[in-house]
Amino acid sequence: MWEQIAANRRKSFVLVMATAALLMALGYSLGEYFGGRGFGWYGLAAAAVVWLIMTLISWFQGDQVMLAVSGAHRIEKEDLPVLFNVVEEMTLAAGLPQMPAIYIIDDPAPNAFATGRRPETAAVAVTSGLLRSLTRDELQGVIAHEIGHIRNRDIQLMLFAGVLAGAIVILAEVGLRGMWFGGGRSRSRRSGGNESAGIIAVIAIVLAILAPILARLIYFAISRKREYLADASSAVFTRYPEGLASALEKISASAQRPTHATRATAPMYIVDPMLREGAMAAQGSATHPPVGQRIQILRSMGGTDFGAYQDSYTLATGKKGVLPPSALTGDGGVGPRTAATESAPAGEASRRNLARQVDDFFYRKGGYDRIPCDCGTVLKIPPDFQSSHATCPRCGKEHSLKS
């Protein structure tokens, strides 16, 4: 795994430096355009300050930013015991130094991501739609995939890429708006006589238009290989590749797309949230391999180690060498495991149990009162309920409410 870790470190560094170059070029040309001759250096200095702040934010607060823009809420063990237990189980399987913080996003589209700068301070976020639609084994597969990203240090690179790309897009947008509405001072001051001002204006416009495209290009630094490695890690940690395979099937079959996902955060998710259904299964995207292929590789694995995943990958794609060599040596000879909820009814029961815990969590969060009725139903009273009595919908019993 160390090649992957080293590659992620190297790419993070290149990414930060490339952003610096891009931002300063943008700052210089915008400065020349708006401020006139000689103001480019002020623009450059301003861009350097912006870059420094952005980098510091990604380094110290990046995960918090990512979680905030995704609308994630932190949860504890009492809130969702099953989810908490599953994350703890996978932390142990991966031998992570510390259990990641767990977040839930209230979104019907099933998806998940991991973020954080280091494994010690990582976080895993899942949508409520994911918890409502998966069985315990499927959830375990998804969580193991995310824990795989944490262990392989993919999260750091994705974090930098997300924050920096997002910031560039915003800055370029501001610059462009300024040009359309404000115009350049240089134009009015030197009435078209200066040729270099015109050239710089063109450069500024071109750069401002190109910046978002360049920001998108950053993501080509993030290869699809990290998704394959995380899938393989999931199979190794759970020793039950079918769990992740059928979870991916459910996620890609869902018609819903996460409402909070943006172009900047899309590569973090387990399944690319920006793709339409057909494209997702068949082609994938720059950052995510096609889901259909990922499922096929998982399903035709002959064992549950990295070697089995590699063989299955070669069989499915005709290509070789998707996993780093260090993953293939020192591979534990641990055999497959029978799932906890192998049978269909047991799986359905575990899914219902998960869904109920999610509902309970959001009812509690919304300030609902819970009144257990003798017939076994639990009445959920909204905080703005006016009447002093509530009738059980099942047995018709009257309950008086405390004000």
Added chain:
Amino acid sequence: MLIVLLIILGVALALIGWFVGVYNSLVGLRNQVKEAWAQVDVQLKRRFDLIPNLMETVKGYMHHERETLEAVTQARSAIGGAGNIPDRIKAEGGLTAALGRLFAVSESYPDLKASQNFMALQEELTSTENKIGFARQFYNQTVMNLNNKVQMFPGNIVAGMFNFQNETFFEVTEEVEREAPKVKFD
């Protein structure tokens, strides 16, 4: 003459460097095994602590299952008597089996199964069993990394000099419960 001396010095330095590297990686691997076992131990201890609670809850419902209950209590106390890791692993396996029987028997007590207390305990114990399994999986991987380094050339030279031992795998099934081959270098 000077060149020969320098070459000898260079080779000696390279050898020492290599030696230090191998020694340090052996120490690192051994610490990893210890750390991984500590994780297993935390979960085993948690299960150990949950059992009195479970017995208290179950007692009131299961009047005809004295043997099953006693088997669990006995298996639990056997763990306290186990000294070294291989004995401990055996004793823990006994407890896993006894608990499995208890949960199987509990299927025929609907009142017990409906009890909130029992449901919460069952989720905790089932998840703890899972955690033991996953922690064991990671422990075994670290043991294999260490054993490979201890047994394979040239690591075995350094391992023999400083008495690095093979560690025991944590296996649960009976047929794989055989002694790991002990390699001696003295």
